[in-house]
Amino acid sequence: MKERFIENGIEYVKCGDYYLPNFELPQNQYEIGKYSRMRLQFLKTSKPCRYSTLLMTGKLNEHLHEVDVQAEKILEQFIKSAEQTAPDKATHQMEWVGYMNNAKSCAEEVILERVVYAESRNFMF
Numbered sequence: 497m498k499e500r501f502i503e504n505g506i507e508y509v510k511c512g513d514y515y516l517p518n519f520e521l522p523q524n525q526y527e528i529g530k531y532s533r534m535r536l537q538f539l540k541t542s543k544p545c546r547y548s549t550l551l552m553t554g555k556l557n558e559h560l561h562e563v564d565v566q567a568e569k570i571l572e573q574f575i576k577s578a579e580q581t582a583p584d585k586a587t588h589q590m591e592w593v594g595y596m597n598n599a600k601s602c603a604e605e606v607i608l609e610r611v612v613y614a615e616s617r618n619f620m621f
Contacts, residue, residue: 574603
């Protein structure tokens with residue numbers, strides 16, 4: 497029997513009595529952030545088929561990077577909008593801190609709902 501063969505574009509290697517697909521995962525080019533790690537955990541526990549598909553096609557890291565980029569964009573938009581209507585930082589420091597913390601919390605809620613725990617890959621923002 498052959499040690500290696502290709503069928504349907506997938507290379508198989510003989511390991512003992514079995515032929516196993518010879519997959520190589522691409523090197524991770526992106527750093528994984530907070531929201532990507534949350535998305536990864538969500539995919540592993542709630543969407544195992546989607547996780548396996550992304551992993552086997554080598555698109556998992558790209559997908560997680562896209563989650564981070566999308567989350568940062570949403571967070572940036574919320575912070576910019578909050579800065580325009582926030583009280584004066586020099587005179588009302590505690591109010592300003594509370595206002596900005598509230599903006600960040602709202603942004604995080606939107607990120608979790610529309611990016612991290614979204615059912616599809618197409619995000620809302």
